[in-house]
Every structure is written in structure tokens, then in C-alpha cells.
Amino acid sequence: MSGEYTRLDKDNAAVLLIDHQAGLLSLVRDFDPDTFKNNVLALADLAKYFNLPTILTTSFENGPNGPLVPELKEAFPEAPYIARPGQINAWDNEEFVAAIKATGKKQLIVAGVVTEVCVAFPALSALAEDFEVFVVTDASGTFNAVTRDAAWDRMSAAGAQLMSWFAVACELHRDWRNDVEGLGALFSNHIPDYRNLIASYTALNSGQ
Amino acid sequence: MSGEYTRLDKDNAAVLLIDHQAGLLSLVRDFDPDTFKNNVLALADLAKYFNLPTILTTSFENGPNGPLVPELKEAFPEAPYIARPGQINAWDNEEFVAAIKATGKKQLIVAGVVTEVCVAFPALSALAEDFEVFVVTDASGTFNAVTRDAAWDRMSAAGAQLMSWFAVACELHRDWRNDVEGLGALFSNHIPDYRNLIASYTALNSGQ
Amino acid sequence: MSGEYTRLDKDNAAVLLIDHQAGLLSLVRDFDPDTFKNNVLALADLAKYFNLPTILTTSFENGPNGPLVPELKEAFPEAPYIARPGQINAWDNEEFVAAIKATGKKQLIVAGVVTEVCVAFPALSALAEDFEVFVVTDASGTFNAVTRDAAWDRMSAAGAQLMSWFAVACELHRDWRNDVEGLGALFSNHIPDYRNLIASYTALNSGQ
């Protein structure tokens, strides 16, 4: 069953952030709100840190679904931003797919709300077109753990790889020596336990 | 591992509601009763909304298993209704299979009580006859999460796709523009958080 | 430590529904949304069933907190409805307290969102003025179980009695013979397991 291990490659990967909208976020209950907010912003920060082409899309943002979370809009002022007129599966929106293909990347890092629809549908569509799909499980949210587990099973069976934002960052970075400070800052900003390790380390060193 | 993504198609799908009986429901403990009732009625409403051929079946409804939940009977007054004389696997009942085949549909959306028997057995039978099977995981209930997980594993390994009623509705609908009001009403009636979003949105708009 | 057992008395009780607003409900995460919606509506139904004077109040309903849940507004068209201009503790609003005192009742059945503020503050104020306070724990929601537990402890220590909507209904009704059908309908509409018992019972009886 063993085969090639095709890793995430920062020169061949794009990030898709799908429907992280202020209204829809009230549906997300498989994560604590503080944790989920942190995970989504960590994913945004890593996309920026690695200069990955990033594509934003929303569904009906003038209606009850609400606007894209402001932090994401601010993080990617130049990014393609597709306010879909109605397609539920973002992949059904030609502009969205065109934006992806324009990046020339074959690895798609996907996160969104809610997992079994806004993430799973485009993930399955992308797999069918031979993209490699990496689902950022902890930056994708849904109603509860039962619907999440079903969505994971469906995507995994179709060939998607399930990852955390931390694993994505590490697989892209490969070697700390590429930039110790940069990666350390990313972790310190989004992993309180790591920040504490750094604080203790720094205090000890500076104190001597 | 990637392949075709054959989506649920409202012109090619039928719904099977298996053994949602008043007595048997007392066995369901992997969902909170309020949640489970809501999920089952949401699935019924979506079946009606999309005009999907729907088939009802029960097991021994004059005995302790109890009658079909009245709401389901009322929702589908014209639907084939097979009170099985004894077959545990509904697929062993010729009338049931004939009703399915009479719809001419190849995609079966299945839910029932209890998951590892009333859902899993016909799901495995249908897969063996080359139907596509979509299990509505949150409208199917059983004794506890352990037996549910085992049932999911068995069905998934055989090729069934695990979904939530919400994912089923979205994959069938494809595009909000097909009917914003209709889908919105379905969600509002069965997702309290979504109803609240609409209430806030409407109040704000009407107030100005 | 034993003393008098002063029961809820339907001739001496009023219901306070505090800040069940469409926006604020997105903060409630110590209950599943389906369950919480059902509990709140059950409390509303019992208030109507027992003809208890009921007082509604909201906080900033034209802002992000959102409007009162429409079902509650419709359930009590004649009820005093105090849209507080800013007081966080509803008891700080003179109109609210006046409405309560106008009922002449000394037993207050209180529920609201969020528990440690909108319920606890007026509960503590009412206790200090020698009302008897009955908190409907399952129709009151908050951020998580930790903050709920702290709020319960604070209210209980001050003399509030913690109840469920079901216990409130039963303590008010006293004897099924006062109205079997009415109480049965209340339970059937809000307790799926009870509805199933009735469905099975009715089917068996009617079938013979």
C-alpha cells in the first residue's frame, strides 16, 4: 500500500478560504469559538508568511450569511475575492476555478465553513480534476462532531489529505534554518504554549 | 486515488426512510432526542422540497416496535409504504426493492433506526447491486457512539458515502438561485442558528 | 436543615423571559441549539398553558444583539415588553420591576441569555427583595459549562432554586387530573420520547 509521499510544496500550493463569514460562523459548534478563530487566523498568517496565492470566496454576503470576517479581508487585500452569486459548491463558480488555475499550482490547501459543504464539495471537485487536496481540518468548522466525522470520511475516501494548520506550516517550511524567527513568530502568535516556552527561554537567557 | 465526483442529483435520487418507529426510537441514544427528531424531520422536509421519490418501511409496527412516527406518515401520504412482515434487512422484502426500482433512480439516500441494522443492511445490499448509497448519518440513530462508529466503518468500507442532511440538501440544490426562499425556509425551520441569522437580518432591514 | 417546602403555585407565580434575542443566542454554547430552542419554547408554552403573567425584556434589540426571538413575541402579544435602554441587570429598569410588582406575584420563574448576567443579576436582585426565585436552568444559556456552573453556584448560594422547565410544569400542575390532555399535549410537543410513548399507546388502543 506504500507509495510516493508528495509533500506540500510552497512553490506549488495555493490556499482556498471558503465562506468564513460572520453569520455562518455562528453555525460552527465543533470547535470552541476562541480556538476556531485562532486556527483560521493562523492559517491566514501562514498563507501570508509563505506567500502562497490565496483565494477568498463568499456566499451571499449581503444576506444573513454576513460579510467575510474582516481580518481575512484585511490580510489579503490583493487576493482574488469571489462573492459567489449563488453556487453552493465554489467549484461551480467559473471565476473561482479560473482564479485557482491562474495560480498554476496543483496543491490546494482548503478550509471553510461548513466542513461538509463549503469544504467537502470543492475538495471533491478538485480531486476529480487531479488536484492534490489538503484539508485544514482545524480551520474548517461545522455543526457538530458527528457531521464533521462524516465529512472527513467522505473526503478521505476520495483521496483528500487531512491536516492541521500546524502540520501545513511545518510541511511547507521543511527546515527551521530557512527562517527561524519567522516560523517562531507564527507559532508564538497562535500557540499559547509555544509562546510560553519562548517567554521562559528568553527571560532565562536575558537574565544572565 | 482521485476519481470522478458523482454528485447527488435531484433527478436521480430517491429517499429511503427505514423503521423510524415510535417504539424503536427509544433505543436511539447516540443523539439527543430533540436533535434527532429535528434531523429526521429535516430529512423528510428536504425529500418533499426536492420532490424526491420517498419510500417508507416499518418492521412489526403492531408490536412493541410501535407505529411509524406520525409526522412521517403525514408527510408522505402517497409514498409507497411497506410494512414488512418480518424481514430485518428491508432489501429482503421484494416489495420494497420493487418500489425502489420503480423510481428508476440510482442514487439512494438512506436513513433509519438502528444504524447498524436497518440502515447498514439495505445499504450494503444496495451497493452490491450497484446503486450509489448516501447514508444520512444524523437522521440515523442507534444505541451509542461505539456501535455507530462500527456501522459507519462497515458501510464506508463498502463504498457508501456518509453525509449529513444539510450536506444532502446542499448537494441536491446546487445553486441558491434555484430558489432562495425555499432553501432558506428549509434551513430556517431546522437550524436554529440559521433562523436567528435570518431574524436579525430581517429585523435590521425592515427597521430602516 | 429541613424547613418549609414552598412550592411553585400557579396563582402566585410570574415568568420573566430575559434577552432571548436572535443575536445573543449565538453566544449560547452550553446547550445544543435544537435542545435550547425547544427548552425555551417549552417554557413559553407552559407559561401560556398556566396563564402565568409573563414579562418580556430585551437589551439593545436594534443593535447587534438582535430582536427578540419572533416565537416569543408572538406567544405573548399582550405581555409587558420592556426594551431596556441600557440597563444590563433588568432589575435596574424601573419599568421592568414595576411590571413584576403589578402582577402581585411573589414567585418568579426566570430564564434568559446569558445565564451569569441576564439571569443571575435580576435573580440576585429579586432575592434581595424577598421574592422567591426559580431559575429555569435549561431555558437559560451561556458560553460554556464552566461559566454556567459558576453562575449556578452563585445563585444557589443566594437562595435561588434551580429547576428544569419540566419540573416547573409539574410543580405548577400538581395533579394530572386537573387536565390530562393539556399537560399531555405540552409534554408531547416538547419531549420527543414522551410523544413516542403516546404515539405507541394510541396506536395500540386504536388498533383494537
Add this chain to the structure above:
Amino acid sequence: MSGEYTRLDKDNAAVLLIDHQAGLLSLVRDFDPDTFKNNVLALADLAKYFNLPTILTTSFENGPNGPLVPELKEAFPEAPYIARPGQINAWDNEEFVAAIKATGKKQLIVAGVVTEVCVAFPALSALAEDFEVFVVTDASGTFNAVTRDAAWDRMSAAGAQLMSWFAVACELHRDWRNDVEGLGALFSNHIPDYRNLIASYTALNSGQ
């Protein structure tokens, strides 16, 4: 805050089993069904073992609430058995209170379904009449842990003592030497881990 420790005394205690009916048991979801059944039968067995006067009562057993669990009926063929015509609080039934007072006991060991009504109401009534009340928490069941916790808080604040069936048995027995075999059998029949200890012990001893 320290004071006298009045223990359960087998010469001064009676057992009240309230509304353990086949239908109502489907409402109990704060315990796994296997565990709850075992706990209730353990309490019955200990009542018989210690020859405690035991009083059974039911509510509407010809309706959807269903009959008393047959095992309890068989366990206490001679016990007072009050089928209440409608009173929700069993203490409102004169026959029930008379049966209790006829025992001459001042310590009441109470269990029932559901906790916040069928247990809490008579417990509070009994405390108000200066009985000592010991609630068997694990032989009393209700909708979920939230409503249970509220019920416990209310009863505890009024002076009830919360116990498990095992603690009740131990406090009544006082000293193993009063009957090693009898108490051992009670535990072996209702505590699988204890049964296993005995099985290993016996096997080892008999093997030598």
C-alpha cells in the same frame, strides 16, 4: 459546621420506589440503560436483603407511562403499592404518606424517575415533615445531566443527603461480620468488577 452524623439505620429506614415504569424509563438519558437497570435492581435487592419496608408507587400506569417494571413488582409482592390516580408529587397522595407513616421509620431512602419531579418533590415534602431523606442518586434518572444537577442542588440545599446504592448498602450493613456471604452476593450480583475479584479469588483458593 460539624454536627451529629446520623447514619442510615436498618431498623429505622424505609425505601420508596417511585415511578420506575416501563414507559417513563425511555425518558432516562443521564445513565446508560444497562447501568441504570442494574442500579435500580441493586437497590431493590438491598431493600429485600435488609428487610426494609418498601413502598411502590406509580403514576398512570394504564396510560403511556406504562406499567411498573415487572422485576420490581415481583421483588415486593407484599409491599404497599399505590397506583396514584393523578398526583404528581407522591406525597400528595394520602395513601402513600399513610403507608410511609405506618412503617414507623424516620429515614427515607428514595429513588425514582424522573429525578427532578418524582424524586425531588416527595423528598422536599418529606424533609418539610422532618423525615431524614437519602436520595439514591444512581437509581434515579432523568433527561440529562443538566437537569439532574439542578435537581441535586435543590434537594441538597433543602437537607437531603445524596448517596449511591452502594453507599446505602454499606451504611446499613455497618460490619461485614454481620453476614459476609449475604453482602458479598449482593455486590457480586451488581458490581461486575467485584464479581471478577471473587471469581479470581475462588479459583485460586479452590485450585490449591
Add this chain to the structure above:
Amino acid sequence: MSGEYTRLDKDNAAVLLIDHQAGLLSLVRDFDPDTFKNNVLALADLAKYFNLPTILTTSFENGPNGPLVPELKEAFPEAPYIARPGQINAWDNEEFVAAIKATGKKQLIVAGVVTEVCVAFPALSALAEDFEVFVVTDASGTFNAVTRDAAWDRMSAAGAQLMSWFAVACELHRDWRNDVEGLGALFSNHIPDYRNLIASYTALNSGQ
């Protein structure tokens, strides 16, 4: 991915009960003891009910692992009983494999303690020899849910089918009409909720 659905066949199935020993059971913590005991005895009862050849085996039963649970020994007085002198994987014991092969059955229903060793090892060995393997997940226990999940993953990946004892019974029985009373008794004895359904049903019918 769909293929044949080879069901459990009562004429082609044997049951393997591996290391349900009084000492080892103290290691089982992924199930409540009451529930686990009930599940194991339910599996034993179904094996007897369907007259399935059943094979018992133990590991070091004269040492700390303790004797086979007495109920199992009594249930199968004629069954092959292999007290393994040391092999951890029962399949490494020739006598055990010979007993299985002597049954002539190709479907093995397996349960044991602990899941990742006493169940998984022989399951993997049997699959390698082209037996069909059905793991009774709820009659197999281990240290905690984490080790259970890993064991399930390993067995499932190798082709084992994960089931509950209830699903096994239903798949073997096929049709209630083969024996309503017998199957009903099996369920009534091991599923308290089902027993309650029957009790209510019987009471209602006999009362009229």
C-alpha cells in the same frame, strides 16, 4: 468500490471468545463494566441461540489473568476450550486453529480482551488465511478509546468487518418470522429499552 455483500450466515459461522478472564477484565476501561458484562453475555446467548459452534480460549488462567468468566464456562459446557500455555496470539496455538477448522465454517465472529491484542492478532491471522472476520466491537474491550480506535483501524484496513452484537444477531436471523419469541427474548434480556417496550406492550394488551 461496490462489490458482493456476503452476509453472516448461521450455517457458516463460528464464534471465538478469547480471554474473557476475571483478572484481565479489570483492564477493560473503554466500556462501563455493566455494559460490557451485558454485551459479552449477549454475545454468548446469541451464539447459543443460533447454535453456532463456539470456541473458548484463555491465557494463563491459573495466574493473575484469572479464570474464564464463570458464566461463559457454564454457557458452553461442550465447547472446545483451549487454555493456551503461552501463545499470545491464539492463532499461534495449533489446537485453537484446529478447533476452528474442525467446524468447517469460514465466517468467524470474534470478541475478546484486550481488543488490540487478543482480538486483533487472531483476526489478522484469520484474514491472512482467507477467513471472513467479523469483530464484535462491543463485546471486546481494552484500556481506553484511543487504543481501541487504533486497533479498529488496523483490523478494518486488513479487511475485518466491525459489528455490534446486535447487528450480528440481526444479520444471522434474517427474518423475524424464523422465530419471533426467541429473538425477542434475546433482545429483551440484553436491551433494557427493548424490554420496556415489550413490558408496556404486553401490559396494554393483557389489560384489555
Add this chain to the structure above:
Amino acid sequence: MSGEYTRLDKDNAAVLLIDHQAGLLSLVRDFDPDTFKNNVLALADLAKYFNLPTILTTSFENGPNGPLVPELKEAFPEAPYIARPGQINAWDNEEFVAAIKATGKKQLIVAGVVTEVCVAFPALSALAEDFEVFVVTDASGTFNAVTRDAAWDRMSAAGAQLMSWFAVACELHRDWRNDVEGLGALFSNHIPDYRNLIASYTALNSGQ
């Protein structure tokens, strides 16, 4: 049991932040790290917002316990900061108590790590000297929920009031009209669900 309700009063309250040190935080496991960090910073922000005198203290910060979390140090550059030379109960440090008494406040809002020691000990000491003590339960952390529950019970029994940071903020603020923007910003910065409500509200209003 009812009595006076003495509310938190912003003119009579001081905040004690005890041992939130980078090393000790690795011991906190009764909260998710993202949530706990957010709660502690929310408490710091509210202390600043209400201009409450705030006192910081640490234990052995040059050793493995690590330095005070930098964010707290920065938030209160002028605050009394007592690096205790060894006293475990901060109240045993004269400088700490003097700093408290110098504020002239009688209401103490206390949080720290770990709950049963760094919070409970000074809380009990302060109560013994007739301070009113308000424990910020969600900005205090410890090893697990079991030790937390025991600590809560001990403090509550001694007269401490258990609150969340949100309840503290609301009880201090009293009326939104005192400063809508300020309180809204505090909530928006620390309650993602509330921030989303504001984002949706603002977008809707600005879009029109």
C-alpha cells in the same frame, strides 16, 4: 436564605492577578490554551477599562515557574508588582497585602494559576479578613476539572462568589449607556461570536 445583594462596584474593587507565569501555565489543563489565554487577557483588559487598581504577583519567577506573561506586565506598567520570595499563599506576603489595603477597596476580584492554591489560599485569607471575594473562574486554571471542582467547593463554602470575566465586566458596568463603544470593544476583542454579530450588523448598516 435571601439577603442583601452587594454588587461589584467599580469604585470599590481591586484586581489581583496571581502567578500567571509562562512556566506555570503549562500546568493548566482544565481549559483549552487558546481559551485560557483569551480569558486572562480579557480580565486584564477589563481591569484597565474600568481603571481598577490591579496588583500583580509572581512566585519564583527566575526559576522554572518562568516570568510573568509579558502581556500582563505590559498591560500594567505602573501596577504594584510583588515578586514573592517564597510565600505560596500571596496573602502571607506583607507587601502584597499592604498593596491591597493601600487601594482602600473592599471587593477583590481574584484570578490565578493554579486555582486550588494561588487563587484559593489568598481568597480564603481575604474572606477571613472580611473582604468580599469574587473569583474569576475562567481566568484561573489548574490541572484538571476534578481539582478545579474541589477548589470551587472549598472557596464557595467559605463565602467566595464564583464568576466569569464576562459577568464581572457586566456587573461593574451596570448600564450600557455609560459607554457603549468601550464595552462593545472589550466584548468584540474577546468574544468571537460577539465580534461576528457586530461585523454583520455594521456591514448591513453601512451597506445601506
Add this chain to the structure above:
Amino acid sequence: MSGEYTRLDKDNAAVLLIDHQAGLLSLVRDFDPDTFKNNVLALADLAKYFNLPTILTTSFENGPNGPLVPELKEAFPEAPYIARPGQINAWDNEEFVAAIKATGKKQLIVAGVVTEVCVAFPALSALAEDFEVFVVTDASGTFNAVTRDAAWDRMSAAGAQLMSWFAVACELHRDWRNDVEGLGALFSNHIPDYRNLIASYTALNSGQ
């Protein structure tokens, strides 16, 4: 409600270890076995560290309950050791009470198996004789969290103080300066997170 805060005093405290027997430990399921073992040994180590008089007692240790855990026997070779001939409540054993009174201490630190019997009964007896009782909640175990919660409620209501072994150690030690190394070793041996802090600290310091 505030009053004196009488702290644990190492010159006035004794430790009671009740029925930590190899067989009975298989009944303990409200703690993970690794955690519980660690907590009990931590309590033993602190008793030795502070030279507290310690009293051991067992119930029927030649029968299925099994011997005292060997580590405890070895830890206290000189301690009074009362193998009770049958009394369930250790306080009913005159030798046990005499041993306690012989210490001349008025503060009793109590832990045992199972919580609601072996801990609660002597705790209630000791309180009735005006001892101060400190229950070490995490070194006391029982069947499940439900029975534990009931036991805690009963003991707390009678005046017992609920603590963790860590809180006991800290309250006895008062000031790190009394012996930094000793207390640090106790924590390092029983709190892995603390051990890690020390390891990191030491490595950093020694590396420079």
C-alpha cells in the same frame, strides 16, 4: 458568611489512608489508572516528606479485596496498620480511632477507596467528633463521576474541605524557602509538566 481560615498545619495534621487495596482498586473508574496511582503515591510521598503521622487500614485483605498496595506498605513501615476484621466505616474500629487520637492531631487528611464509603463514612464520623477533615479528592476513587459527585456533596455539606494532594502539600509547606529542593522534588516526581519545566530550566542553566 466569612469566618476564620484555619489552614492545614503540619504540626497538627495526620494522614489516613483507607483501603487502597489491590483488589478494590479495580473498582476505581472515576480516574485513569495511571493518574490515580500517581496521585495516591504523591499523597504518600507528601505524608513522608512532612513527617505527618500516617495511619493505614484495610478491609478483609486476605479475601478478594486484596492486599494493601505494596508501595504504601513499604512507604510506612512503622505506621499503625489496622487490618479491620469487618467494620466498613473505619471509625467503627476502636483501634483505628485510638491510633488517630494517639497522634494528638486535630486535622485529618483523608483518602481512600471507594470515596462514598471508605472516605465519606470516617470523614462524617470525624467531623461529628470535631476533627477538621480535609478530603484528598484526587487520591480517593470510586465507581464513576456520578457517585463521586454525590459523595462530595454529602461530605461538603457536613463541613469537610475538598482538596487535591497538590493543594494539601502547598498549604502544609507555606513557604518555598522552608525547603526549595524538597518540595521541588516532590512536585517533579509526581507532576510531569513540572518535571519538564525543571528539566528545561536546568539544561539551559547548565549549558551556560
Add this chain to the structure above:
Amino acid sequence: MSGEYTRLDKDNAAVLLIDHQAGLLSLVRDFDPDTFKNNVLALADLAKYFNLPTILTTSFENGPNGPLVPELKEAFPEAPYIARPGQINAWDNEEFVAAIKATGKKQLIVAGVVTEVCVAFPALSALAEDFEVFVVTDASGTFNAVTRDAAWDRMSAAGAQLMSWFAVACELHRDWRNDVEGLGALFSNHIPDYRNLIASYTALNSGQ
């Protein structure tokens, strides 16, 4: 789907312990600290017991990640120890891979911190080079169960086998008769329930 069952073979297996560092361990929250420490040390003990070649590696151990846990360093004084200068995936370190290949073993038993990076990355790399990979799930830790589950899914899909340390020990040992004492000691030292079984057994036997 059945195929060969290639078991762990003590003559063909090596152990990789990756990044169990004092600082990084503070990130591990999917296991209780006591349990995780025990599992890691159990894995170390079994590696030594079976004389498996063992390779240690760390990441940045002079920085905040902290030193290798001292117990592991002491356990394997002669083992290859690769302090990686920056590679996140240990397999990217040539020295590490060379050390593995120098063992000549084709079965790799892998554990580390954190699971989705330090374990998953080298596991996927090793599978791609046709090693057999056995992940020790309970000696590998990460941020929470969600990220663990995703990591397991990714590794399992690529062909890794998920095991517990106990299963690894049993599959390596094959037959108790190879060394009863040795394996018994390993289990007694790391499984408290097993230690208790042995203590009871020994006491009973020695007492006669």
C-alpha cells in the same frame, strides 16, 4: 481485501523516538500528562527489553523546545542520538536515515511529539521507501484529539499501522513462555491494573 499478515518481528524492528523534548511536551494535550509520561517510558522499556535498535532525535534542543526528556537519554546511552540542526521531518536528516539503515531493519516502530508532524512526516517518508511503519499512537502526542485524528487518517491511508505500546510488546513477544517474568515486569511497571492483579495473586499464593 485480505492478504498477508506481516507481524512485528523482534529481529527485524527498530524504534524511532522523535522529539520527546521537555519543552515540546507542554504542547501535548490529547493525553493526560501522567498517562503520556507512562506510555513513553513503557515504549522505552520495551525497546530495551527486546533489545531493539533505538534511535533518538531532537529538534533545536538548546532553544525553547528544551532538552530530550532525561529518562530517555539515560535509557539509551549508546543509542544513535541525532540533534537535528533544523530539519522538521527527521527523515530529511541524512544522519538519521543512515542510522536507521545501518540497523538493517525493515520494520520501524515510531513515536514522537507532535503526532501530525514529528511522527507523520517521517512515517510517510519511510513508507515511501518501502519500510513497514508501526505508529505507537499512545506514545505520540499532539495539541488535541482533532489534530490527532487527522494525523491518524493521513498515516493510515498511506499504509502505516496504528498500534498501542501494549500491542507492540505483545506482537514482538509472541509467546509468554519466551520469558514470563520479563514481560510480566514490563506490564507490572506500566499498567497499574496489571500490577494489582499480580499483587493480589502473589499475596494469595504466599499466604498459603
